[in-house]
Structures are given as structure tokens and as C-alpha cells.
Amino acid sequence: MSDDDSLKVALTPSMEAYILHWGEMGPQWGVNRTVAQIHALLWIWSEALDADTIAATLGVARSNVSNSLRELRDWGLVKPANALGRRKELFTADKDPWEVFLQVLRERRKREIEPTLKALRGFVAMAEKEKSPEAVGAKKRMLELSELMEQLCAIHDTASALPPALLRKALKGGKLLSIFKS
Amino acid sequence: MSDDDSLKVALTPSMEAYILHWGEMGPQWGVNRTVAQIHALLWIWSEALDADTIAATLGVARSNVSNSLRELRDWGLVKPANALGRRKELFTADKDPWEVFLQVLRERRKREIEPTLKALRGFVAMAEKEKSPEAVGAKKRMLELSELMEQLCAIHDTASALPPALLRKALKGGKLLSIFKS
DNA sequence: CTGAATTTTCAGTAGCGACAGAAAAATGCA
């Protein structure tokens, strides 16, 4: 706590606890601690914050904040808020949990699922030339896996084509669940 | 490739490519490269393999395989196959992509979602005592987030209560998608 | 019970990513 306290934002205990917890979760979701903490801070704090304030509040280097903010922008989770009359840039995060969730889903699909699916199809093509029994079984499995991924993508496509409000309502109301039971 | 080649299993090019790719994906899903590679190998290979063979095939230390296999057993992704008359233990992975996917879902829920949900409820309780406008907004958001997680858990519960075959059929047939459109 | 085969644990190492701090670049007001 040797930082410039004058910039710090006054976190309540619950906010601090939340930010710390989120920071621990981050690594398991493919972003590092600082990135996750910054997102947590911007998500929980109503007003937009500038980079220096974030750095002071979280007790990390200014440069670290700069890099982390870029990553969050690449993820589509943080956007610049225009600073009326302010010199410093301000940043905010979308506050709607569903939007955040769906955005992470979109991004992970783009970054991981799609490339893997493409690679998988390549492997299947490669396996066409391989005639051993082992190779035949492997090819079959790789094909099944790619089909699974395609199905998941199709579900995602349909769901994300809907107006968000409708999607949320459908899931909340348990209407979705009924389909499984019929 | 200075290992004992005599134990190695003969991977086709497509298998090798698949294992390498999976190894790269692993870290983004919360397991390290070796763990992911071993799972890929056991998944793609029809017969059960012993630890030494795995080590030789992947070119990693025997002890590394031992630890990784334990982790995979903890994830419920690999199980010992009884070695009829063999001294060495053999291991296999479930070959069904859907089963693997659902198992990962189950496990991640148990390890990450549930504890976070519990923590979140604690934070909300903590926030009850905090009366500033900022704290009120934060509490509201944390509550919304916990509700989102509860809904996702409910969907997961319903889906996993079904016989697997039925679930797969529902998803494949696109029946699921229709609910969104109505 | 003894000793070989096998697995697990342990301690040390190496490599990689996160991070801080300094230097460079960019921005925008006078």
C-alpha cells in the first residue's frame, strides 16, 4: 500500500473480496490475475475509471494496467468511455452478466473452437490415407468430435441470433428445460 | 527421441498432429500440456496403454506420466483397465466425445462454478451492511451474477438427468433450437 | 520372506509468463 492513495477508489469489503476472488478465477478461464481483477473492478464499479486510478486501487504497475486493458478490449469486455473534458481516458465494462457471459462465449468460440474445428477437419483428411485398423478407429473418433463441435456451434448460432432479452427470458422461465423432458 | 523406442506405439501422422494440437489447447482449459497430450493419446488409441508406453510415445518422463494420469483420473477422464495377466497397469479414456464433454462440464462445475457461487452469496451477504450508493449497485450486480450461475446450473441439472442417448438425440435433431424460435 | 518389477514421491532445475520500472511515443492544450 505504498502507492499513491489519492487516486484510489474506495472499495467496500465485499467489492474487495469479489475482486480478489475473480482474480483467482481468471487463470482458469484463460486470462491472468490482473486482467481478471481489472475486469472485476470495472464491472462492479458504476462509473468509468481511468488507468491510473485502476493501478492505484489494485496496487499494480501502470504499464500492467495498460496491457491488461488492451487485452480486455480485445476480449470485447471493456470499452473506452469518452472523457468529457477530461484529459485521461476512461474505461467501463458492460454490467449485464448475461452479456458478459455471451461475449466470453463468442470470443472463446472464435479463438479456440473454430481453429480447433478447422484443424480437426485437416486431421480427418490426413487420416483418409492411413489404412491401419488403428488409424481407421482414430479417424472415426476425430470425425465424431468435429461433429460434436459443429452441433455446439449450431446451438450457439441459434441462441445468439435471438434478441438477448428473449433468450434470457426463455432460459429464466425454464421453457428451455421442457424440451428435454418431452 | 533418445527414449526407449521399443515401447513406443506407432502413431500415424494424423494422430500425432491431433495429440500435439490437443496438447496446445490443454492449458486454455485448465490442464497442462502433458495431461492434455496423454488424454489425447488414450482417447485416440483403441487399446489401453501402460504408463511406460505412454512416456516413451510422448517422450516425457515416467514420473510426469504418473502424476498426469492421477490428474486425469481425478477429472474422471481416464480409468484403469484391468490387466489380465499383465503386471503393469493399463489405462483407457472414454472414447465418446459427448461423454468427455459432459464429464469436463460436470467437473468444472464442481470445481469452479459451485465454489464461486457460494463465495458470491457470501459477498452479497457482506454487501447488505454496506449502504453507500456504490455498494448498493455492486450488491445488485453480484446478485444478478449469482442468479445467472444458478440458471446455468439448473439447465445443466436438467440436461444431465436425462439418459445420455436422449440428450444427444435432442441436440442433434435441432429440437432444442426450436424452443428459441417460439 | 526375498527380491525383482513397478509405481509414487521427492527435490532440484529450467523455462515461461506476469509484472515493475524506465524509456519512448503519442496526444492535446497553450
Added chain:
DNA sequence: TGCATTTTTCTGTCGCTACTGAAAATTCAG
């Protein structure tokens, strides 16, 4: 256009995790 403010890039360090190889423990045949 010059200068102060702010942001980004760059370089080096630190810490952590994955990994190896060796030692310890376990298992099992004879």
C-alpha cells in the same frame, strides 16, 4: 510549434509451474 500530460512499448527480474531424474515405497511372483 513547443511543452506538459498521458499512454504505450520495451527490457530486465522474479516467481511459479511443469518437468526431469533419483530415491523411496509399494506390489507381487517365487
